[in-house]
Amino acid sequence: MTNVANKRKVLFIIDHAPDYRESFLSLLGEVVELTVVAQACEKDGLVKPAARQGYSYIELPSYSFLGFRFQFGIKKVFDSQNWDLVCCSLNLRHPLRYLFFYHRKETPWVWWGQVFGRNEFAFLDTIKKKLITVSDGCLVYTSLIAEKVSALADIPVESFNNSEVLQSEFRSGVFSQEAGKLKILYVGRYQERKKLHRLISLAERNEFIEVRLVGKGMNQLSLPADKAVRQRVTVYGHTVGNQLNEHFDWCDLVVNPGHIGLLVMNAARHGKGIVIDSSSKHAPEYILAEISSQPFVDFSNDKTVDNFFRMMLYGDSECMALGHALQERARKDFTVESMVRRHFDMFERILIGK
Numbered sequence: 057m058t059n060v061a062n063k064r065k066v067l068f069i070i071d072h073a074p075d076y077r078e079s080f081l082s083l084l085g086e087v088v089e090l091t092v093v094a095q096a097c098e099k100d101g102l103v104k105p106a107a108r109q110g111y112s113y114i115e116l117p118s119y120s121f122l123g124f125r126f127q128f129g130i131k132k133v134f135d136s137q138n139w140d141l142v143c144c145s146l147n148l149r150h151p152l153r154y155l156f157f158y159h160r161k162e163t164p165w166v167w168w169g170q171v172f173g174r175n176e177f178a179f180l181d182t183i184k185k186k187l188i189t190v191s192d193g194c195l196v197y198t199s200l201i202a203e204k205v206s207a208l209a210d211i212p213v214e215s216f217n218n219s220e221v222l223q224s225e226f227r228s229g230v231f232s233q234e235a236g237k238l239k240i241l242y243v244g245r246y247q248e249r250k251k252l253h254r255l256i257s258l259a260e261r262n263e264f265i266e267v268r269l270v271g272k273g274m275n276q277l278s279l280p281a282d283k284a285v286r287q288r289v290t291v292y293g294h295t296v297g298n299q300l301n302e303h304f305d306w307c308d309l310v311v312n313p314g315h316i317g318l319l320v321m322n323a324a325r326h327g328k329g330i331v332i333d334s335s336s337k338h339a340p341e342y343i344l345a346e347i348s349s350q351p352f353v354d355f356s357n358d359k360t361v362d363n364f365f366r367m368m369l370y371g372d373s374e375c376m377a378l379g380h381a382l383q384e385r386a387r388k389d390f391t392v393e394s395m396v397r398r399h400f401d402m403f404e405r406i407l408i409g410k
Contacts, residue, residue: 078105085110197340229327230305241307246273251314324386329378
Protein backbone atom coordinates (compact mmCIF):
# COMPACT_ATOMS: atom_id res chain seq x y z
CA MET A 57 0.00 0.00 0.00
CA THR A 58 2.92 2.35 0.51
CA ASN A 59 6.67 2.72 0.13
CA VAL A 60 8.06 1.74 3.53
CA ALA A 61 10.79 4.37 3.23
CA ASN A 62 8.18 7.14 2.87
CA LYS A 63 5.60 6.32 5.48
CA ARG A 64 3.14 8.97 6.58
CA LYS A 65 3.58 10.05 10.21
CA VAL A 66 0.22 9.45 11.88
CA LEU A 67 -0.71 10.30 15.46
CA PHE A 68 -3.60 8.09 16.60
CA ILE A 69 -5.35 9.34 19.78
CA ILE A 70 -7.65 6.60 21.05
CA ASP A 71 -9.45 5.96 24.35
CA HIS A 72 -7.75 2.59 24.93
CA ALA A 73 -5.51 0.18 23.02
CA PRO A 74 -6.45 -3.22 24.54
CA ASP A 75 -5.45 -6.71 23.46
CA TYR A 76 -8.20 -7.01 20.86
CA ARG A 77 -6.83 -3.92 19.04
CA GLU A 78 -3.26 -5.22 18.76
CA SER A 79 -3.59 -6.96 15.36
CA PHE A 80 -5.12 -3.84 13.83
CA LEU A 81 -2.57 -1.39 15.28
CA SER A 82 0.34 -3.67 14.41
CA LEU A 83 -0.75 -4.01 10.77
CA LEU A 84 -1.55 -0.31 10.48
CA GLY A 85 2.00 0.35 11.70
CA GLU A 86 3.29 -1.51 8.64
CA VAL A 87 1.82 1.05 6.25
CA VAL A 88 2.17 4.29 8.24
CA GLU A 89 4.65 5.51 10.86
CA LEU A 90 2.19 5.12 13.71
CA THR A 91 2.20 6.61 17.20
CA VAL A 92 -0.69 5.63 19.47
CA VAL A 93 -1.72 7.67 22.52
CA ALA A 94 -4.16 6.04 24.94
CA GLN A 95 -5.25 5.65 28.55
CA ALA A 96 -4.33 2.63 30.66
CA CYS A 97 -6.49 -0.39 29.85
CA GLU A 98 -6.69 -1.58 33.44
CA LYS A 99 -8.42 1.59 34.64
CA ASP A 100 -11.53 0.67 32.65
CA GLY A 101 -11.46 -3.10 33.09
CA LEU A 102 -9.75 -3.88 29.78
CA VAL A 103 -6.74 -6.12 29.17
CA LYS A 104 -3.55 -4.82 27.60
CA PRO A 105 -1.77 -6.94 24.97
CA ALA A 106 1.09 -9.18 25.99
CA ALA A 107 3.35 -7.15 23.68
CA ARG A 108 3.03 -4.21 21.30
CA GLN A 109 4.70 -4.43 17.92
CA GLY A 110 5.03 -2.26 14.84
CA TYR A 111 4.13 1.13 16.35
CA SER A 112 5.09 3.57 19.08
CA TYR A 113 2.84 3.55 22.12
CA ILE A 114 2.46 6.37 24.63
CA GLU A 115 0.25 5.73 27.65
CA LEU A 116 -0.90 8.90 29.36
CA PRO A 117 -2.74 9.11 32.67
CA SER A 118 -6.21 10.61 32.62
CA TYR A 119 -7.79 12.63 35.40
CA SER A 120 -11.55 12.67 35.96
CA PHE A 121 -13.50 15.79 36.87
CA LEU A 122 -17.27 16.32 36.64
CA GLY A 123 -17.62 13.40 34.27
CA PHE A 124 -14.85 14.60 31.94
CA ARG A 125 -11.39 13.13 31.45
CA PHE A 126 -8.22 15.14 30.98
CA GLN A 127 -4.93 13.86 29.54
CA PHE A 128 -2.62 16.83 29.96
CA GLY A 129 0.32 15.13 28.26
CA ILE A 130 -1.34 15.07 24.84
CA LYS A 131 -0.21 18.61 23.96
CA LYS A 132 3.43 17.66 24.52
CA VAL A 133 3.02 14.66 22.19
CA PHE A 134 1.17 16.76 19.62
CA ASP A 135 3.94 19.37 19.62
CA SER A 136 6.77 16.83 19.58
CA GLN A 137 6.70 16.14 15.81
CA ASN A 138 5.37 17.46 12.53
CA TRP A 139 2.58 14.95 12.06
CA ASP A 140 1.27 14.31 8.57
CA LEU A 141 -2.16 13.52 10.02
CA VAL A 142 -3.97 13.11 13.33
CA CYS A 143 -6.65 10.43 13.73
CA CYS A 144 -8.57 10.92 16.97
CA SER A 145 -11.43 9.16 18.74
CA LEU A 146 -14.43 11.51 18.92
CA ASN A 147 -15.34 11.31 22.61
CA LEU A 148 -16.82 14.43 24.19
CA ARG A 149 -15.70 13.27 27.63
CA HIS A 150 -12.18 14.33 26.54
CA PRO A 151 -12.47 18.12 26.06
CA LEU A 152 -8.74 18.65 25.52
CA ARG A 153 -9.03 16.74 22.25
CA TYR A 154 -11.34 19.23 20.64
CA LEU A 155 -9.36 22.11 22.13
CA PHE A 156 -6.26 20.81 20.31
CA PHE A 157 -8.40 20.17 17.24
CA TYR A 158 -9.27 23.86 16.93
CA HIS A 159 -5.61 24.85 17.42
CA ARG A 160 -4.08 22.29 15.07
CA LYS A 161 -3.18 24.83 12.36
CA GLU A 162 -2.64 22.98 9.06
CA THR A 163 -2.42 19.41 10.34
CA PRO A 164 -5.18 17.25 8.78
CA TRP A 165 -7.50 15.82 11.42
CA VAL A 166 -9.71 12.72 11.06
CA TRP A 167 -12.35 11.91 13.67
CA TRP A 168 -12.66 8.20 14.48
CA GLY A 169 -14.93 5.68 16.19
CA GLN A 170 -18.58 5.20 17.09
CA VAL A 171 -19.07 8.99 16.92
CA PHE A 172 -22.63 9.04 18.29
CA GLY A 173 -22.23 6.58 21.16
CA ARG A 174 -25.18 5.75 23.42
CA ASN A 175 -26.37 9.28 24.30
CA GLU A 176 -29.67 10.61 23.03
CA PHE A 177 -29.12 14.29 23.81
CA ALA A 178 -29.62 16.59 20.83
CA PHE A 179 -27.20 19.25 22.08
CA LEU A 180 -24.35 16.71 22.17
CA ASP A 181 -25.06 15.73 18.57
CA THR A 182 -24.98 19.45 17.71
CA ILE A 183 -21.48 19.73 19.19
CA LYS A 184 -20.33 16.63 17.32
CA LYS A 185 -21.82 17.96 14.09
CA LYS A 186 -19.78 21.14 14.47
CA LEU A 187 -16.57 19.20 15.14
CA ILE A 188 -17.18 16.87 12.20
CA THR A 189 -18.14 19.62 9.75
CA VAL A 190 -14.83 21.45 10.09
CA SER A 191 -12.65 18.31 10.17
CA ASP A 192 -10.86 16.74 7.20
CA GLY A 193 -12.62 13.38 7.37
CA CYS A 194 -14.28 10.75 9.51
CA LEU A 195 -13.60 7.01 9.99
CA VAL A 196 -16.47 5.17 11.65
CA TYR A 197 -17.36 1.69 12.88
CA THR A 198 -20.17 0.80 10.46
CA SER A 199 -21.94 1.84 7.27
CA LEU A 200 -25.01 2.96 9.26
CA ILE A 201 -22.88 5.48 11.17
CA ALA A 202 -21.20 6.55 7.92
CA GLU A 203 -24.60 7.34 6.39
CA LYS A 204 -25.55 9.45 9.40
CA VAL A 205 -22.26 11.38 9.35
CA SER A 206 -22.46 11.94 5.58
CA ALA A 207 -25.88 13.54 6.08
CA LEU A 208 -24.31 16.03 8.51
CA ALA A 209 -21.19 17.14 6.67
CA ASP A 210 -19.66 17.32 3.20
CA ILE A 211 -16.37 15.63 4.10
CA PRO A 212 -14.80 12.25 3.29
CA VAL A 213 -16.49 9.56 5.42
CA GLU A 214 -15.58 5.87 5.47
CA SER A 215 -16.85 2.87 7.41
CA PHE A 216 -14.05 0.50 8.39
CA ASN A 217 -16.41 -2.23 9.69
CA ASN A 218 -14.92 -2.62 13.14
CA SER A 219 -13.43 -6.07 13.73
CA GLU A 220 -10.75 -7.93 15.67
CA VAL A 221 -10.34 -10.92 13.34
CA LEU A 222 -7.55 -11.56 10.83
CA GLN A 223 -8.34 -13.58 7.71
CA SER A 224 -5.98 -16.29 8.92
CA GLU A 225 -7.88 -16.63 12.22
CA PHE A 226 -11.17 -17.91 10.81
CA ARG A 227 -11.84 -21.54 11.75
CA SER A 228 -14.37 -24.00 10.47
CA GLY A 229 -17.16 -24.46 12.98
CA VAL A 230 -17.00 -27.69 14.99
CA PHE A 231 -20.44 -29.20 15.66
CA SER A 232 -21.31 -32.28 17.67
CA GLN A 233 -24.73 -31.56 19.12
CA GLU A 234 -25.65 -34.09 21.80
CA ALA A 235 -29.19 -35.47 21.85
CA GLY A 236 -31.33 -33.75 24.44
CA LYS A 237 -28.78 -30.98 25.11
CA LEU A 238 -28.23 -27.47 23.82
CA LYS A 239 -24.86 -25.97 24.77
CA ILE A 240 -24.62 -22.19 24.76
CA LEU A 241 -21.59 -19.96 25.26
CA TYR A 242 -20.88 -16.38 26.28
CA VAL A 243 -17.36 -14.93 26.04
CA GLY A 244 -16.43 -11.46 27.27
CA ARG A 245 -15.89 -9.45 30.41
CA TYR A 246 -18.62 -9.25 33.02
CA GLN A 247 -20.73 -6.10 32.87
CA GLU A 248 -24.23 -5.49 34.21
CA ARG A 249 -25.44 -4.33 30.81
CA LYS A 250 -24.59 -7.77 29.38
CA LYS A 251 -27.43 -9.19 31.57
CA LEU A 252 -25.71 -12.54 31.99
CA HIS A 253 -28.05 -13.51 34.82
CA ARG A 254 -30.58 -14.21 32.05
CA LEU A 255 -28.50 -17.18 30.89
CA ILE A 256 -28.41 -18.60 34.39
CA SER A 257 -32.19 -18.20 34.65
CA LEU A 258 -32.54 -19.90 31.26
CA ALA A 259 -30.64 -22.92 32.57
CA GLU A 260 -32.76 -22.97 35.75
CA ARG A 261 -35.95 -23.13 33.68
CA ASN A 262 -34.74 -25.62 31.06
CA GLU A 263 -32.93 -28.85 31.95
CA PHE A 264 -31.63 -29.30 28.38
CA ILE A 265 -29.61 -26.07 28.52
CA GLU A 266 -25.89 -26.09 29.40
CA VAL A 267 -24.08 -22.76 29.77
CA ARG A 268 -20.45 -21.68 29.74
CA LEU A 269 -19.57 -18.12 30.78
CA VAL A 270 -15.99 -17.21 29.90
CA GLY A 271 -14.30 -13.93 30.73
CA LYS A 272 -12.90 -11.47 33.20
CA GLY A 273 -15.03 -10.72 36.26
CA MET A 274 -17.36 -13.74 36.05
CA ASN A 275 -16.85 -14.30 39.78
CA GLN A 276 -19.30 -11.41 40.28
CA LEU A 277 -22.16 -13.57 39.01
CA SER A 278 -24.57 -15.21 41.45
CA LEU A 279 -24.57 -18.88 40.49
CA PRO A 280 -27.59 -21.16 41.03
CA ALA A 281 -28.18 -22.53 44.53
CA ASP A 282 -29.51 -25.79 43.11
CA LYS A 283 -26.62 -28.25 42.71
CA ALA A 284 -28.13 -29.92 39.63
CA VAL A 285 -28.44 -26.58 37.83
CA ARG A 286 -24.97 -25.50 38.94
CA GLN A 287 -23.54 -28.54 37.16
CA ARG A 288 -24.94 -27.16 33.90
CA VAL A 289 -23.61 -23.60 34.42
CA THR A 290 -19.83 -23.36 34.28
CA VAL A 291 -17.76 -20.21 34.78
CA TYR A 292 -14.23 -19.60 33.46
CA GLY A 293 -11.87 -16.65 33.88
CA HIS A 294 -10.24 -14.42 31.29
CA THR A 295 -9.27 -16.58 28.31
CA VAL A 296 -7.70 -15.52 25.02
CA GLY A 297 -6.21 -16.86 21.78
CA ASN A 298 -6.18 -20.56 21.03
CA GLN A 299 -7.36 -21.32 24.58
CA LEU A 300 -10.80 -20.16 23.46
CA ASN A 301 -11.00 -22.83 20.76
CA GLU A 302 -12.18 -25.56 23.11
CA HIS A 303 -15.04 -23.39 24.38
CA PHE A 304 -16.29 -22.45 20.93
CA ASP A 305 -15.89 -26.04 19.70
CA TRP A 306 -17.95 -27.21 22.70
CA CYS A 307 -20.94 -24.96 22.07
CA ASP A 308 -23.85 -25.21 19.67
CA LEU A 309 -24.57 -21.48 19.77
CA VAL A 310 -23.03 -18.27 21.09
CA VAL A 311 -25.59 -16.25 23.05
CA ASN A 312 -25.58 -12.65 24.25
CA PRO A 313 -28.65 -11.78 26.38
CA GLY A 314 -27.86 -8.06 26.72
CA HIS A 315 -25.64 -5.39 25.16
CA ILE A 316 -23.34 -6.82 22.50
CA GLY A 317 -20.13 -5.66 20.83
CA LEU A 318 -17.18 -7.58 19.38
CA LEU A 319 -18.51 -10.98 20.49
CA VAL A 320 -20.25 -11.02 17.10
CA MET A 321 -16.83 -11.07 15.43
CA ASN A 322 -15.51 -13.70 17.81
CA ALA A 323 -18.43 -16.02 17.02
CA ALA A 324 -17.74 -15.51 13.30
CA ARG A 325 -14.07 -16.34 13.85
CA HIS A 326 -15.03 -19.78 15.16
CA GLY A 327 -17.84 -20.45 12.69
CA LYS A 328 -20.63 -20.34 15.27
CA GLY A 329 -24.00 -18.62 15.02
CA ILE A 330 -25.00 -16.03 17.59
CA VAL A 331 -28.30 -15.24 19.33
CA ILE A 332 -28.76 -11.60 20.38
CA ASP A 333 -31.24 -9.83 22.64
CA SER A 334 -33.68 -7.75 20.62
CA SER A 335 -34.64 -5.56 23.59
CA SER A 336 -31.16 -4.16 24.41
CA LYS A 337 -29.13 -1.37 22.86
CA HIS A 338 -25.98 -2.61 21.17
CA ALA A 339 -22.57 -1.45 20.01
CA PRO A 340 -22.26 -0.89 16.24
CA GLU A 341 -20.81 -4.36 15.62
CA TYR A 342 -24.29 -5.86 15.93
CA ILE A 343 -24.77 -4.94 12.26
CA LEU A 344 -22.79 -8.01 11.15
CA ALA A 345 -25.32 -10.24 12.94
CA GLU A 346 -28.22 -8.36 11.41
CA ILE A 347 -27.02 -8.51 7.80
CA SER A 348 -26.16 -12.21 8.14
CA SER A 349 -29.65 -13.05 9.47
CA GLN A 350 -28.69 -14.15 12.97
CA PRO A 351 -31.59 -14.56 15.46
CA PHE A 352 -32.64 -11.56 17.56
CA VAL A 353 -34.79 -12.76 20.47
CA ASP A 354 -36.50 -10.77 23.22
CA PHE A 355 -34.71 -11.98 26.35
CA SER A 356 -37.02 -9.91 28.56
CA ASN A 357 -39.78 -12.42 27.72
CA ASP A 358 -39.03 -15.81 29.30
CA LYS A 359 -41.69 -17.64 27.32
CA THR A 360 -40.36 -16.33 23.99
CA VAL A 361 -36.79 -17.25 24.93
CA ASP A 362 -37.71 -20.74 26.15
CA ASN A 363 -39.70 -21.48 22.99
CA PHE A 364 -36.84 -20.34 20.79
CA PHE A 365 -34.25 -22.56 22.48
CA ARG A 366 -36.60 -25.57 22.52
CA MET A 367 -36.86 -25.13 18.78
CA MET A 368 -33.05 -24.92 18.44
CA LEU A 369 -32.65 -28.08 20.56
CA TYR A 370 -33.63 -30.06 17.48
CA GLY A 371 -32.04 -27.70 14.97
CA ASP A 372 -28.46 -28.93 14.61
CA SER A 373 -28.49 -28.12 10.89
CA GLU A 374 -29.86 -24.65 11.70
CA CYS A 375 -26.98 -24.03 14.14
CA MET A 376 -24.49 -24.96 11.43
CA ALA A 377 -26.24 -22.74 8.86
CA LEU A 378 -26.17 -19.75 11.21
CA GLY A 379 -22.45 -20.20 11.84
CA HIS A 380 -21.69 -20.50 8.14
CA ALA A 381 -23.71 -17.39 7.24
CA LEU A 382 -22.07 -15.27 9.94
CA GLN A 383 -18.54 -16.32 9.06
CA GLU A 384 -19.05 -15.97 5.32
CA ARG A 385 -20.15 -12.35 5.68
CA ALA A 386 -17.37 -11.56 8.16
CA ARG A 387 -14.72 -12.98 5.80
CA LYS A 388 -15.99 -10.71 3.05
CA ASP A 389 -16.30 -7.36 4.84
CA PHE A 390 -15.26 -7.53 8.52
CA THR A 391 -11.56 -8.30 8.90
CA VAL A 392 -8.56 -6.49 10.37
CA GLU A 393 -6.93 -6.42 6.94
CA SER A 394 -9.95 -4.63 5.52
CA MET A 395 -9.88 -2.15 8.43
CA VAL A 396 -6.23 -1.31 7.74
CA ARG A 397 -6.83 -0.87 4.02
CA ARG A 398 -9.75 1.49 4.61
CA HIS A 399 -7.76 3.57 7.12
CA PHE A 400 -4.80 3.84 4.76
CA ASP A 401 -7.00 4.76 1.81
CA MET A 402 -8.70 7.50 3.83
CA PHE A 403 -5.37 8.93 5.02
CA GLU A 404 -4.03 9.01 1.45
CA ARG A 405 -7.23 10.51 0.08
CA ILE A 406 -6.98 13.39 2.53
CA LEU A 407 -3.23 13.95 2.25
CA ILE A 408 -3.12 13.81 -1.54
CA GLY A 409 -6.03 16.24 -1.69
CA LYS A 410 -4.38 18.82 0.60
